[in-house]
Amino acid sequence: MSFKEALRDMATSVDGCVCAVLMGYDGIPIDDYISEDAGVDVSLMMIEYSSILKDARKTIEVLQTGELEEFSINTTLFRVLMRAINEDLFAALVIKEDGNFGKGRYVLKMGAPRLRELLA
Amino acid sequence: MSFKEALRDMATSVDGCVCAVLMGYDGIPIDDYISEDAGVDVSLMMIEYSSILKDARKTIEVLQTGELEEFSINTTLFRVLMRAINEDLFAALVIKEDGNFGKGRYVLKMGAPRLRELLA
Numbered sequence: 343m344s345f346k347e348a349l350r351d352m353a354t355s356v357d358g359c360v361c362a363v364l365m366g367y368d369g370i371p372i373d374d375y376i377s378e379d380a381g382v383d384v385s386l387m388m389i390e391y392s393s394i395l396k397d398a399r400k401t402i403e404v405l406q407t408g409e410l411e412e413f414s415i416n417t418t419l420f421r422v423l424m425r426a427i428n429e430d431l432f433a434a435l436v437i438k439e440d441g442n443f444g445k446g447r448y449v450l451k452m453g454a455p456r457l458r459e460l461l462a
Numbered sequence: 463m464s465f466k467e468a469l470r471d472m473a474t475s476v477d478g479c480v481c482a483v484l485m486g487y488d489g490i491p492i493d494d495y496i497s498e499d500a501g502v503d504v505s506l507m508m509i510e511y512s513s514i515l516k517d518a519r520k521t522i523e524v525l526q527t528g529e530l531e532e533f534s535i536n537t538t539l540f541r542v543l544m545r546a547i548n549e550d551l552f553a554a555l556v557i558k559e560d561g562n563f564g565k566g567r568y569v570l571k572m573g574a575p576r577l578r579e580l581l582a
Contacts, residue, residue: 382525382527386525387525387527390521390524390525391521393521394514394517394518394521397514397517398514398535401510401511401513401514402535402537404510405502405506405507405510407502407507407537407539407540408537408538408539408540408559409537409538410535410536410537411536411537411538412534412536413534413535413536414532414533414534415518415522415530415533416530416531416532416533417522417527417528417529417530417531418528418529418531419527419528420527420528439528444564
């Protein structure tokens, strides 16, 4: 199984999910799956969001409030869920506002070990 | 009802919730409720997290991906849920990692209009 296949499986199993991506904290994607009806420049959005995530990770390190696991930014249009995969990478789902956020959390949590296996 | 009472009601209705706070995006709290067994400097944590939230809001404005509604940073120790109240303020819950995150989301969503009423 390729990264793209794993990401597509995750995205297509969540109602309203328009993108699944495996990305570095530096904003460079390893691979992604983006549906045709995304409606926005999801790649640009994830690059910008990765920068916020990177800052959050630094803050958490300084505060010593644990290791970063999950991060989400929800607006009136999109719910973006990010989950740490390893020291360098995270996975994210972009879900439309009427999509299934709870299922997204579950699928991302369950999909993370699979992505780690593919990276090994 | 005071802000502190509203915040205490929210915090004590969620298992594992150690803090509820109403805070400006500038990191200055309006009021808060912090339980005695918080175990960390929750005030400092929220000041730092508010700075990340402020950056996220700026990014969302630039990207035009909607209005910020909810933001969460989950680590191996704490789940922190933040929700926009108005242009200047947000409310947050700090929940221990074994606490009820789903209930926290619900309580924060339901509590937001109540805080807006108290501000009016």
